[in-house]
Amino acid sequence: MTAPPPPAIELAAVAKRFGAVQALRGVDLVLHSGEVHALVGENGAGKSTLVKMLAGVHRPDTGTLRVDGQETAFHGPLDARKAGIAVIHQHPTLFPDLDVAENVFMGRQPRDRFGRVDWRGMYREVGRLLGTLGVRIGVRTPVKALSVADQQLVEIAKALSLQARVLVMDEPTASLSAREVERLFAIVRRLRDDGAAILFVSHRLDEIFAISDRITIVRDGAHVLTASASELSTGETIRHMVGRRLEALFPKEDAEIGDAVLSVHGLSRAGHFRDVSFELRRGEILGLFGLVGAGRTEVARVIVGADRADAGEIRMDGRAVRIGSSSAALTHGIAYVPEDRHGQGLVLDFPIAANVTLPILPRLGRFGMLNRNRERAIAGDYAARLQVKAAGLGAAVSSLSGGNQQKVVLAKWLATDPKVLILDEPTRGIDIGTKAEVHRIVSHLATGGMAILLISSELPEVLAMADRVLVMHEGRLTGAFSRAEATQENVMVAATGQAAVAHGVA
Amino acid sequence: MASRSAPGRADRLVTLVGRVRELGLLIALLVLVVAVGLRAGDRFLSLGNLRTVLLAVSILAVMAAGQTLVVLTRNVDLSVASIVGLTTFVAGDLFKQNPGIAVPLVVGLACLLGLALGAINGALVTVGRVPAIVATLGTLYVYRGTTFWIAGGEQVNVSDVPDGYRDIAMTRAVADVPNPILIAGAIALVVAYVLRYTRIGRQLYAIGSNPDAARLAGIRSDRLVFGAFAACGLLCGLAGVLWGARYGRIDSRAATGYELQVVAAVVVGGVNIFGGAGTVLGAVLGAVLLGTVANALTILRFDAFWLQAISGLAILIAVTIDLLITRRVGRTLLAGRNR
Structure with missing residues (x-):
């Protein structure tokens, strides 16, 4: 290897804590111009937090961020953008009602000498950008009419129009077909050859080995290793991803x-x-x-x-x-306890008792009248069995800790006496x-x-x-x-x- | 490639739908005019009646232009009629209490008052984080209540306001066209220009289309939403001036209930009630369409009850067609994607 110029982006020993959760505990990530760098790890390993740091959404608690060798700090997404970093999320963040060209240039529309938005110039410029990507998307098409794959290309065109030198792609292939992935990879390779630094976050190991030059593996918020893709096998990669003592x-x-x-x-x-x-x-x-x-x-x-x-x-x-x-x-x-206990499982403003008996309400009364005593009896029984810690059955569920809320959700479905x-x-x-x-x-x-x-x-x-x-x-x-x-x-x-x-x- | 041609067709379809939204409205208007014209003849199809219809909707159109700014950002202003009521009464009362006061001064004060009332709405929504529908429902009553309080049972009579004020609405500055129509037209053009050719205008669409993406794009959403409410208030202040100049006799109930007609015009005009899509041209056409229906029913001697029922029907039809088109397009797209 030749002596490298300063990396485009360098995260050194960054750590980040959210409440009780230590999301990152000292991760190094070095991203060079002209490379596709894959970031790999299990769910919850800290990939998203790293991506959000690069996007300027989160700031590291400790550790340093260097852009072209210069130490710096991002105070918001605009800082990251100014540093030449563009993030392409799994679900594109576009304006569905507006056309492709405006999505690329929103807030930065070219203006003519009267200060008017120069629509023609904008359409021409976006047409040119899409042309360099080798894709055929109508610049006047509303984005909501595009497939997710094409929407991602609009995001990439936006990154190009911002002269981004660092492209962070967070699970970009998750909802693409095989052919769409191929097309995306061809573009990614071309951007790399033009000198962009690309961070590619994905779960799909076959894709990672197909596209990336180097791989960084993180596990439990810590850096495991960074190696050239050719030096790693999928088997080794998986071992490093999970290599944790049970x-x-x-x-x-x-x-x-x-x-x-x-x-x-x-x-x-x-x-x-x-x-x-x-x-x-x-x-x-x-x-x-x-x-x-x-x-x-x-x-x-x-x-x-x-x-x-x-x-x-x-x-x-x-x-x-x-x-x-x-x-x-x-x-x-059959009872189902959903993942999103706030959105699907609980009525937060209701007391514990009412939440527990919600699915069995019809059994609790006659002629549409609710028997409050039975409600309390049943709720009390399950709350005791699951050891819900609360001021009383009348306490609003919103006053409970996350763990106790989860117990109330469990109690609620157990009350239906499921098989x-x-x-x-x-x-x-x-x-x-x-x-x-x-x-x-x-x-x-x-x-x-x-x-x-x-x-x-x-x-x-x-x-x-x-x-x-x-x-x-x-x-x-x-x-x-x-x-x-x-x-x-x-x-x-x-x-x-x-x-x-x-x-x-x- | 099959997967390419199908989205291509859908692309064009959606683009077309976006373009022809106003065209469809125009066609509906034409059909209505021809149908009613066949039955009512000259009583309906005359230059004089055209003038009557446009004059009747001019104030509504000014308010609809303001409402469009707000609705595009995924908000709504229910207090518009109360702003008109308060500004028109305050303007009339200024003349009544201060005989000889300069007309431009009163017009300026009324517009400023409208701006201030709109700014209060904007502050409630952006600073107070109160949902727009609740905030402006509140100010709907507060502004109207303030009008009652200032009026104290009194009213402003035609003799209280100077001719110079009434001339604003009662003269025809250009080619026999009543001033309110000219003013409404000019305002619609200005707002349309802002929405189409300024970055701020485009950002209003962006905010309504995807608030999260707007934030990521570095758009100062709060500031712009505040501005939209303030501008809407300003236009309602101006509508208040037109109202007073047109009717001369003003009581504290002026324009009561008008807010729903404004929202109806905007929605019928194809402005998406969830923001992000629609034009001022559409909103104004919506107002004209509703005004034409009202006029036709009067000429055909229908009961006033029918007016409300048909306005309601027009809203439902407009929204349903919108939804159907959107869904159809979505399905075409899905079919194209399933390789």
Whole structure:
């Protein structure tokens, strides 16, 4: 290697803490002009925080940021832009009603000598920019009429018009077709050859190895290694991504596993997942692991009737059922605890008691009149069992801690007395103590004969809790492991889609 | 490539829809004019009646131009009619209490008052973070209440205002066209110019289209939204001047209930109630369309009740067509993307 000029961007030992969570603990990232640099890591490894630092959204608590060797600090997105950094997000941040040209030049529209927006000049310039990218998109087309892939190209054109020398691409391929990815990569390579520094964040290892020159791996907010892509194999990369010691955090009780309660066969929903089949048995905790966007939540939503399947069959206790709504799911004994407990799980201003009994309201009274005493009795029972810490059952849920809110959500669905409990990221964003408690409760429920589908992005949680582990990648099941077979490496290989490649399963 | 041609077609379709929104309105207007003209003949199809219709909607059009600025930013101003009521009464009262006061001074003060009232709305929304629909519902009552309080049961009579004031609305400065029509036309042109040819105008669209993206693009949203409310207030102040000059006799209930007609005109005119899309031309055409319907019903001797029902129907039809087109286009796109 020749002696390099100062890197375009250098993050040295940056750290960032959000409340109780240490998102980054000393990460180094060096980005040179003329390279495509991949940033790889598990969910929650700190990739997004790094991207947001480069975008000027977050400032590091400690550590330094250098642009062209000069130490600097970004006080907002505009500073990052001025430093020549453009960020292309997974979901483009554009103005859907406005045309392509205006999206590229919003706030910086060229003006003629009377100070009027020079529409013609703008259309010409944007046409030229898109031409250099080799794409054919009408400059007058409203952005809402474009595919996501084309919208990303509009973002890239915007970056070019800003003379950005550093392009940060956050999961740019997540919603693109294979052909669109190819086209994007051709453009990325050309920008690199023209001297741009490109940071490419992705979950897809095959793409990372196809496009990047160097790879930086982060894990748990810390820097693991940076190496040339040619020196790394996918296997090594995965090992570095997951290479964490498993701690026996969670007490998993042995439960007697019975007959299949819920079985799903060939379930598909266009654009989300395809051909998903599995069985969930009484007393079993079935882990469903996958990286963000793998389609796990989408599967759950179809099972509980929130979305429709295009194909496939759902059986409860061996009988085919049609579940067209959440209340139908409840009737069949399936309860779903969503990931977003604020948006979907709880009415924050309501007291605990009312929240717990919300799904079973019809059972609580007669002639449309609510029996308050029964409401309190039922809510009190579950709150006690789950050890919800609160001033009383009348306390508003908004006054509780995140962990206790999560227990109220659990209590709410347990009150429906389900046979199948689907938990979607049950411990995201709650402290470690409550986390262990939630795990204890889940484990205890399984011992009691409940069938539990545990959706989680946290590998250690899945490995510790689940009797079996299913793995999804891009809308397909790519792995099924028994508790004994499920190692971090095995599961991560399946989750990154490498298993399918290795075994020739298309 | 199949995946290329389908979006291409959809692209053009959406572009066309964006362009012809006003054209569709014009066609609806034409159909209406021909249909009514066939039944009512000269009573409807005459230069005199055209003048009547345009004069009747001129004040509405000024207010609709102001409302368009606000609605484009994904906000709404429900207090517009109360601003007109307060400014028109204050202007009339100034003449009544100070005989001989200069007309331009009163006009200027009325416009300033409108600006101030609009600025209060803007501050409530941008500084107070009160949702616009609630904030301006509040000021709708506060401004009207203030008018009642100032009026104290009194009213301004035709004899209280000088001829020079009434001339603003009652003369025809150019080619036999009543002044309010000229003024409304001029204002529509100015606002249209701002929206089309200034960065600020384009940023108003950006804010309404995607507030988050606007922030990331470094647009000072709060400032611009505040400005939109203030400008809307200013135009309503001017509408108040026109109102007083036109009617001469002013009580504290002037323009009561007018706000819904303004919103109706804007929505019928194709301005997206969720911001980001629409033009002043459309809003003014919307006002003209509603005014023409009102005029036609009067000439055809329909009950006043029908006017309201048909205005309501016009809103529903306009919004439904909008939605249908948007959805159709979306479906075409999806079909194109499923390779």
